[in-house]
C-alpha cells in the first residue's frame with residue numbers, strides 16, 4: 001500500500017462513526033485487504049484442525065491460511081508445531097497433502113527436515129553453509145483441549161489465560177478424545193468482516209433462520225422483542241436451569257448474555273431449552289454422550305477467541321467452525337462436527353447431527369453474499385447497528401479500527 005493510500009485509510013478510519021457499519025472500501029478494496037493480510041489478520045488466531053488429525057508423532061496436515069500454505073506437524077516429543085510449507089533451498093512446496101512421515105522431505109532436490117523443522121540433510125551443499133540457520137520458518141501454533149489454533153506472525157495475543165481457563169472445560173467435554181464425524185465447506189463470496197459480523201449477532205435469526213429459532217426458542221423470543229424484560233426473563237430461565245438441571249460437575253460457567261466480554265476469549269453454558277437434549281430437529285440425541293457428562297442436561301457450551309475461533313458443544317457433539325479469509329471479497333467457512341472417538345458409525349446419526357448448522361450456514365452464506373452485493377453498490381452508505389441486538393459487530397468493528405489505526 002503506498003503512502004497516499006495509507007493517508008486515505010487513516011482518514012477513513014477517523015471518519016468512522018462509532019456504532020455504524022464501515023465504509024464500502026473496507027468490504028471491497030484489494031489494497032485494504034492486502035494491508036490487513038500482512039498485518040492485523042496475520043496476528044489473529046484461527047482454528048486449523050483437531051487433535052485427531054495429528055494423533056501420532058510424524059502426522060502432519062497441510063492447511064491454507066491467508067494465502068500461505070502451512071505444514072502442521074506432531075513431533076516425536078508430542079508437541080504440535082507449524083511451519084511455512086516452503087523449502088529453505090529454493091523455496092519449493094514440501095508437502096501437498098496430509099500424511100505421516102519420520103522426516104519431511106522436499107521432493108525437488110531432497111533436502112530433508114526433522115519434525116521440529118530443523119534441517120536433517122542437504123545433499124551436496126558446501127560445508128561452510130550453516131544449515132542450523134536454514135530450518136523451516138515457524139508459525140505460532142497452540143493446542144487447546146484438542147483444538148489446534150494457529151497464526152502467521154509471532155505477535156499474536158497470548159493464549160496462556162485462555163489455555164488455563166478453557167482446557168479443563170474442554171477436557172470435561174471430551175474434546176481431546178473426539179473424532180471428526182463430518183466436515184463441510186461453505187465458500188462465501190463476501191469480505192471476512194461481513195462474514196464475522198453475521199456470526200457475531202442474532203438480530204437476523206428471527207427473519208432468516210426459522211430452523212435455528214425453532215431449536216433455540218429463546219433466541220427467537222429475544223430477537224423479536226429486544227426488551228429489558230425479555231432479557232431478564234431469559235436470564236431467570238437460565239439461572240433456574242443452571243441451579244437445578246445443569247450438570248453440576250461441568251467447569252463451565254453460566255453464559256449470562258450475548259455481549260462480548262472484556263477478554264479475547266469467552267466461554268459459558270446455556271440451556272437449549274424446552275427439554276431438548278441436543279440441537280437436533282426433534283431435540284433427541286444424535287450420538288453418545290461426550291466426555292465426563294453422565295446424563296443429558298440439554299446444555300450448549302460455547303468457546304470462542306475473538307474474532308475467528310468459534311466452537312459450540314452440545315452434550316453429544318461439538319461444532320467446530322473455521323473462518324478463513326481467502327481474498328478481499330472471499331471467505332471460506334468450514335464446519336467440522338465431532339463426536340466421541342469411541343462412538344461407532346452406527347451410533348452417530350450424521351444427517352440429524354449436521355442438520356441445524358448446515359441449514360443455518362447455507363442460509364448465512366446467502367445472507368452474506370446478498371449483503372456483499374448491496375455493499376458493492378454506489379448507493380451503499382454506512383448504516384446504524386442495533387445497540388441492543390448487534391453488540392458483537394459493534395465490538396468487532398471497533399476492535400478492528402483500533403488495531404488498524406495503531407498500525408498506520
Ligand code: FES
Nearest residue numbers: 087089090106109
Ligand atoms: Fe527443496 Fe531444492 S527446493 S530441495
Ligand code: FE
Nearest residue numbers: 198199209364
Ligand atoms: Fe446466521
